[in-house]
Amino acid sequence: MNTGSFSSSSPAPDSAQQVLQEVFGYSAFRGAQQAIVGHVCGGGDALVLMPTGGGKSLCYQIPAIVRHRAGQGVTVVVSPLIALMHDQVGALDEAGVPAAYLNSSLDLSGVQHVERELMSGRLVLLYAAPERLTQPRFLELLDRLHERGRLSLFAIDEAHCVSQWGHDFREDYLQLSVLAERFAGVPRIALTATADDHTRADIIERLSLASARCFISSFDRPNIRYTLVERDNARAQLLRFLRDEHEGEAGIVYCQSRKKVEDTAEWLQGEGIAALPYHAGLSTELRRRNQDRFLREDGLIMVATIAFGMGIDKPDVRFVAHLDLPKNIEGYYQETGRAGRDGEPAEAWLTYGLSDVVNQRRMIDESPADDTFKRLQRAKLDALLALAESLDCRRQRLLAYFGEDSAPCGNCDNCLHPPARWDATDAARKLLSCIYRCQQHSGFGFGAGHIIDVLRGKLTDKVQQRRHERLSTFGIGHDLSEAQWRSVLRQLLALGHVQAEGDFNVLSLSDSARAVLRGEVPVVLRQAREAGSRQRTRAARTARLGDVSGAPRLPASAATLDAAGQARYAALRAWRGEVAREHNLPAYVVFHDATLAQMAQSHPKSLAELAHISGVGSKKLAAYGEEILRVLAQSVD
Template identity: 55%
Template sequence: MSAETGRVQGVETTITPDAPTAREVLHRVFGYESFRGDQQAIVEHVSVGGDAVVLMPTGGGKSLCYQIPSLLRPGTGIVVSPLIALMHDQVEALRAVGVRAEFLNSTQGRDEREAVERAYVAGELDLLYIAPERLSSEQTKRFLERGRVSLFAIDEAHCVSQWGHDFRPDYLALGELAERWPDVPRIALTATATAATHREIAERLSLGGARHFVSSFDRPNIQYRIVSKNEVRKQLLEFIRTEGSGSAGIVYALSRNTVEKTAEFLRANGIDALAYHAGLEASERARVQSRFLREDGVVIVATIAFGMGIDKPDVRFVAHIDLPKSVEGYYQETGRAGRDGEPSVAWLAYGLNDVVQQRRMIDESPGDLAHRRRLSAHLDAMLALCETVDCRRVNLLRYFGEESTPCGNCDTCIVPPEVWDGTVPAQKLLSTIVRLKRERNQQFGAGHLIDILRGTETQRVRQQGHDALATWGIGADLTDQQWRSVVRQLLAAGLLATHGEYGTLVITEASGEVLSGSRVVPMRTETARVTRSKAVRPAAADLDVADRELFEALRSWRAEEAKAAGVPAYIVFGDATLRAVALARPRSVAELDGISGIGEKKRASFGEALVAVVDAHARAPVSDSD
């Protein structure tokens, strides 16, 4: 058979006419009938030798964008991934669909590593996963040169950004791949990147000539919800009990201590919760991660050390009990919910202390002034998202340069917040700060200032003589919680700032406009919690009784298969595939062809067993329960 030669970005490529097409591989191997969004364009571009930078939301199908080209091109696709703890499951998922995949990392013994290396050199692998730390060594590069590389896929590419939320120094060395393998296409992929991070990815990875594919960052199945902190653990427990009961979820906190105490609190109240943070032994972290991936209904309470690359599709909620440091971090963490496309919730509780604490951390952070300003800009954007009176999704997508319309599926759309004129309370607070500084050269935090404004007689007020101030008691018409909201919103608007180790409040240049009356200060009214919605629902919620019973029978069968194989249940089949089987009720293996998620290998491995479950259910007595 003759071959057709072409060039992409100066790279000569050979396309064999009788080779399978990308769509054929998609159907035969992965069991899908069609590509989504930019997937097909990306796959075709990389398959013929083109470089690509891909920005696609979590759950958007990024992995297929390098997996299919690796199967179409001669040689082995090298996947650079920072997720050593997850490589085993990533490889098992590929093996389950018939792909020859392996990984090389520090968890393997010498014999296992050597076996993988021999298979690579012999051309017996389709995909090989390697950590960036390993790939940065000269020894690994020489080893790769002994075989044939079909492409380099750089996953979690935002890790190359030095001021990003997940910076990994070893990613900086990956730009050398272009010099070492000039004829091998490279594809960099991430689920989160601002315009600045996007540019940095292209620059630092030497992808200046790459084609860029930027998908919508919208995850319409996720309901974004933000509430004010008020006994946050009790708030979290109520949220999980009313909307996430029995569902898998992730709770993020900033400190290890908070993680430990929150997990303990949830367990004491009947929630199957586990703690995860970098201070735990590696074996304990592995155990926690394994339970989360392999069991239903487990809730992980974690620092941001947990979650990158987690492929568990049925995480129904992600909760934050501390204010995230950036919108990018928040977006990536919330994106771990609802990868299966089913309704999910991103719930965040934050308060005034979060703002004060993070301002202090920025002031004390290492780095130059430009670095601290960048951190402040990240926090300002996060505060703007929290305090917006408009659609949260519109605000979130605008941060990534994407314009949209109100979503109807966030708290501010479901229960629009009331807006009131906060100019006078703002003037009262700012005037108190000015008087204390001018008359007594004193600065205080929010709690003491609120005591003065509300006329609360505390020992500190009496000792300082602050009950003699002109502003003493002039804010008694607002509650303590309302005043904290005022302070928080003034900080978010840049009309207040924090100073020093203790987070005392000081005025800003813009404060003068408020004090003079030339600037109006609109504020949002604190609203009650959004009542329970349909944002979280069981996978079988929309099935009738008989189909639901079959679906649960299929899930039970899947759990046994996964346990026997020692893999997460979703590697056998996802819930969406089992729902499709329950609805289609195939009576033969041939009838499984065309059901999403069942490719050739899985049909051969599990087809007869699936049909047997369907057949057994058909012969069982019909339940009359609802």
């Protein structure tokens, strides 16, 4: 059987560097890639923590190719999402690497065809869902390959899904322990973009990777700007953010509930913004159609629950916005990491309020989990709240959570616009006293709205009914607005001095509140911004990015091109769009923007010159080289 350059009869294994250049068109590895690839090519087990956009896929794809060419068989990739499998296989096919997937999108004949390809030895990589690994028929196929010495490597993507401590636990991943038990001697590489110490330990234990070498890359994504704002009018704030800073650009808006996803997408459409909904309650066909449109079309916004996004390879997502507070920093980091995979400037924007803090705590308290798990989840939420309420560099705090030291970034909202801070010791004591007095007087607690009414001296029906106008704390906080008091309360909740409990979010004092009440602990808080205020305008964005038209801006790699270069770039993008539609692939799978920009800049006149462009492998050079040269020659020069 003719298997082309992937013949197992190759007399000597090709080097990883050779594969990187020949297949993927890159001249050099990035970061820890070379060390990881070398270790896995040599048959070592590995745990890889690398941020989204850091090049995790190459860490197992290159060893898969090297080991297949050396006659060591197929690499099985465990992947949790059908869409990710489709995109990865499509990209490998474009690069000339025989790959396939087995998942529920295939009918019986499709499954049988893939199984035949697998057993023939032609496939270099096979992608499969974790639940496939537990099916007897599939395990028997792997047994047969293993007996023949044709099972080369297991790659477990999104490995954090195996951990109950993680932010995206999936029970099917627990069954992956069968790989170490049943296929001894077959190397395994587990990869994830985020995992704290608890999650890392869980991955190592549950996947039997105690002897694996651990590779931890920097979690820093310097191209992402982190902006966290107090909620005033969430929709108005989001609309300003989109129109002033990301008009016409692709992005993701995360919401906590399915209903909020649908309502927000409909509202954005009504505002003339191209937006699509995505959540697990939609039909499979609609989810697939919306995801395909998001991947293939320019400038679309996906409004989604966290059911969307894992493994999405779309490189030009310019922003990720959260309308609700995530559960923990791992989830926040994973979701925001979907922005700026191409290395171009991107933004992570989040709006949050008092209700987020209260609701998240309530969900933890009411969950059926044991006390140990609840304590850990509360600690994770507290870390996220500390990030949201921080007065210092966001990136520095975010990286510190993952055990990484860093200097202030100079690029997050706190670095660019240092928040005003104030001595809120007196205000905190007033609020804590009011909570205590109301509870002492009535024999039970009250929610935030009522406490603030008492503080501000509002004679509401409830205040009069409870006779709380007679309390010593009635009206002592009239000097602050309701928004300011909500900011104080939210920050005291984040600091742990106040607790919110039960279905009605009744406020009570924690043990640490006593020291505050006695004046033993100073309380310095972030000053609440005035309603409607905003930090940046379109003029600021124009000054920063050079965008004077409001149209989607060119990537940085193309923005410096002269007029002729930009004409060549536009012609190449149009050509790429036609190829992508013809092959039913996202455009970036054909070539990334940065590759097109380099073509437009260097204007190669021959295939030999084109071969030196980063991202042009041998298969793509053979398939598209002449067409690219034609497009460049015909473009305005």
